[in-house]
Amino acid sequence: MKNNKIIYYWIEFGILVIGITYTINLHLFKQSIKKISEKHYDNMFEKAYTIIQIPGYSFYLYAGFTVLALLIAYSIYYVIKNKEHFFEELINYLIILANVILVIITAYVFYDPIFTAALIMFGVVGGAIGIFSEYK
Secondary structure (H helix, E strand, O other), X not given: OHHHHHHHHHHHHHHHHHHHHHHHHHHHHHHHOHHHXXXXXXXXXXXXXXXXXXXXXXXXXXXXXXHHHHHHHHHHHHHHHOOOOHHHOHHHHHHHHHHHHHHHHHXXXXXXXXXXXXXXXXXXXXXXXXXXXXXX
């Protein structure tokens, strides 16, 4: 069991490094397109259409969902897999806290209408799957 924890901690460390690196690069990318994203548009669809045409935007969008999914899914997986012993060690709390903070920071940095709409859609679908998966 101890070897599994060490492997988990190294994988978690790798995911955190990827998440932090992505968030820093995302912040730099958002700064480079600040004029476009902060311009006043008549409606949200026009703004979303303009943003989606920016070169490199789709990479950051898909990478953002991947990073967020890794942070959230791996944390949930570890908690479920080790639920009997999870609350015994402080490191487990710190890892979950680090993941939650990084998810919030990444979502804050990436804020735009396309990303927000997709997050809401995935949240609703994920919630519905979670609710209905209990009824077998």
